[in-house]
Amino acid sequence: MAHDSTLSPEEASKKQIRTIWKVAGILAFVTAIEFVVAFSGLHDTLKLLIFIGLTIVKAAYIVGEFMHLRHEVKFLIWSIILPMIFVCWFVAAMILEGGHIH
Amino acid sequence: MASTLTVSDSKINWGGGNEPFKASYGKLMMWFFLLSDAFTFSSLLISYALIRYSHPAFIGSSSEFTFSHEYWPVPERVFEAFPGMHSLGIEAAPLVFVGLMTFILIMSSVTMVLAVEAGHRGSKAEVEKWMLWTILGGLTFLGCQAWEWTHFIVGTEHGLTFSELINGEWVTRTIYGANLVENEYGPQPFADLFFFITGFHGFHVFSGVVINYIVFYNVMLGTYERIGSYEMVEKVGLYWHFVDLVWVFVFTFFYLV
Structure with missing residues (x-):
């Protein structure tokens, strides 16, 4: 380390x-x-x-x-961060969508 | 490993024996397991976001809030109990108990990194010490969660009185606490999501404590000293920090927002 x-x-x-x-x-x-x-x-x-x-x-x-x-190595950093960026987008999208349901 | 390769250029990248991520197989697979586990927790948080925001929010200040099935509850008014607060004459301690739980879990994460750091120096006694503190932190957190669940299930003294249509007749009744069928605090999905999200996280903490204990036991036996590497402490450390990380998100999305 x-x-x-x-x-x-x-x-x-x-x-x-x-x-x-x-x-x-x-x-x-x-x-x-x-x-x-x-x-x-x-x-x-x-x-x-x-x-x-x-x-x-x-x-x-x-x-x-x-x-x-x-x-860690740059490739390792991005292979973890990149999928999580899409997940964050998903969460944000669902908060917005949820607000339009009721 | 890569430096010992003396084969032709074309085999350097594709012939094996190379570590493009400069991390061992075990650590790499732990990272990808945690990524997939993050997807599972994300699916719970995504459902939470959708369901919560599809319910009307309570309008008004949180001091005027009362429990009702009509709108989503204000979390700081649901989670306002602290063990023994009534005997001290305190009416409400909003979010103080979860704050304490967060602090305990973050501290156990700190002792975990200290164990990893001691492992790098090969100091068996220190790894033992810090691993033990981490296990204690995990057990304390689980104890707190057991209390939190009990309180949530038992409910408040006044309960929630409401009328509902049963077989064509309006019936007024009072319910106390929450389970998967009834919920005193607000709409039913609030209780369901509470049990699923904190329960799934709590189960991760539990398995983390078990795995930590196995590694601690092996440290005591001198297994890693014999191998000459404390990397297993690092791998279980990754898992433990991940559990802490998930709690950071649960704390924000379930308790604060």
Whole structure:
């Protein structure tokens, strides 16, 4: 997992652990913001967009750093991300379609 | 592997022994399994989106919200209980309990990466420690979910009183809690989707804990030390982070929106 070959194994490991805790802090912080937004009385559509945006931020950190995808080969990154982009489109389409049914 | 190839150029890419993704077979297959699992969860979220938005939304502020079969419930008014809050004199703690569950699962994801990191250094004792914390986090999450389900099934003290036409006569009755047939909180699909989505996720957490335990047991036996690689911890780690990732989406779409 060492990304920088100039670091000694101990230094690389320390750097890694620092990154892990930093990402954990970011995830906790984003969840806290979501809580604030949930009780802020914002307009529903705006709220929905903020929640989806923040969820994608969290997902990016979990997949990119915790699951290490950011540091994989470009082809591997795209073979996972590309199908998921279509799924996101599908979810968005169903939210819109659902609104036209009732 | 690729660097040891000395065969002719035409065989470098197609003759085998090459790793175009620079990842081992096991890790690659874990990634593609998770992709297919993501499709399964997506199908649940897609159904949720369609069904939810095909029901009328409650109009007004969430403090005026009351349970009714006429509109989709406001989640922060459904999930507002916390263990022991009545004995502390607290009326409602909206979303605090799911917030805690989210925190527990994210923390167990953190301890999982720490176990993977320790594995890279080959530190058996540390892998054991962090794996154990991860398993504990998973079990705590499952315990919380059991409480959450129990509360959802048992229902509120006042219940929902409503009239319905049975055999040509209007009958007024009160229902408490929710199951797959009746739902106090709102339209029936709300309860069905709650059980299916959180249940399917909870089952993933459960299998994750079981697999984590098997790997932890093998770490203790020194299996990976003998092989000289802790890659199995990485593979089970991928699965565990995926479970955390799905919860991030469930938290947003089921509880926050």
